[in-house]
Amino acid sequence: MAPKLILASQSPRRLDLLAQIGIVPDEVIPAHIDERRQKSEPLLAFVDRLAREKAEFVAQSHANAVILGADTIVHTKAHHFDKANTRAEAAAHLHALSGRRHRVTTSVCLLVPVTEEPRARLSRRVTSIVKLKRLSDAEIEGYLTTREWEGKAGGYAIQGCAARFVANLSGSYSAVVGLPLYETSNLLQSANILPPAGP
Numbered sequence: 001m002a003p004k005l006i007l008a009s010q011s012p013r014r015l016d017l018l019a020q021i022g023i024v025p026d027e028v029i030p031a032h033i034d035e036r037r038q039k040s041e042p043l044l045a046f047v048d049r050l051a052r053e054k055a056e057f058v059a060q061s062h063a064n065a066v067i068l069g070a071d072t073i074v075h076t077k078a079h080h081f082d083k084a085n086t087r088a089e090a091a092a093h094l095h096a097l098s099g100r101r102h103r104v105t106t107s108v109c110l111l112v113p114v115t116e117e118p119r120a121r122l123s124r125r126v127t128s129i130v131k132l133k134r135l136s137d138a139e140i141e142g143y144l145t146t147r148e149w150e151g152k153a154g155g156y157a158i159q160g161c162a163a164r165f166v167a168n169l170s171g172s173y174s175a176v177v178g179l180p181l182y183e184t185s186n187l188l189q190s191a192n193i194l195p196p197a198g199p
Contacts, residue, residue: 003113004065005193008058013159014070017179023188031057031069043080044105047073048125051107059111059119066191067111072178074154075103084155087144093155094143099134101168102154103127106175110187122190124183128171130158135165 005023007014010030018025031054037046055069074081074093081097084090105127112120143149148160156162158169158176174181 003191003193004062005188006058006062006065006067008054008067008069011070011178013157013178017174017177017181018184020174021181021185023193025068026065027062029058029062031055033057035071037080043073043075043078044107044125046080047071047105047107048109048123051109051123052121055109055111055121064113066113066193068184068188069109069111070106070179070184072104072106072153072175075105076100077103081154083151083153084149085151087149090144090149090152090155091140094132094135094140094149097132097154097156098140099132101129101131104130104154104171104176106172106178106180108180108184108187110191112191122187124180124187126172126175126180126183128169128173128176130166130170130176131168132156132165133167139165 004026006027006029007025008029008031015028033053035050050071051069055067059067081093084093107125108123110122114120143161146161148157149155158166172180
């Protein structure tokens with residue numbers, strides 16, 4: 001019998017992505033952690049830590065479940081673009097990303113219960129490169145009216161209206177949306193969660 005699977009995320013995008021590969025978590029439990037980057041923390045260590053801490057937060061009260069945590073950041077080599085919480089923040093992100101290549105990194109952490117502590121921890125990290133077209137002020141203002149940017153890293157959602165701004169994507173589309181399906185499938189398969197493909 002497969003163990004219970006809990007998605008440690010409040011993101012409806014990750015839930016939809018799991019459904020694409022035939023996975024419906026037994027529970028969805030948002031992890032309430034401090035998502036601020038620590039001083040001088042390397043960007044890749046930052047996204048790995050958030051994915052791990054989300055899974056660990058939920059694991060504290062669900063000892064026998066498999067916990068899936070994930071986090072996505074938008075960044076250049078040195079700069080991290082936070083989630084946009086205001087229209088002004090989203091506008092600033094879009095102006096900064098306009099006409100430029102940037103990176104989108106998603107880290108996935110799977111905690112699997114074992115007979116002895118600590119839990120088995122499986123993880124993967126995927127970085128994709130996205131280039132947005134050069135955006136006019138009118139295009140940015142038009143996108144801001146959609147409100148799709150709310151709570152989105154970098155101030156845009158590639159699966160929505162902003163798809164028409166994407167000039168090039170190198171890497172995993174699903175990872176840019178929020179969950180790399182190839183890597184996540186492999187992790188879930190190793191935990192005996194993923195059902196066989198096909199009808």
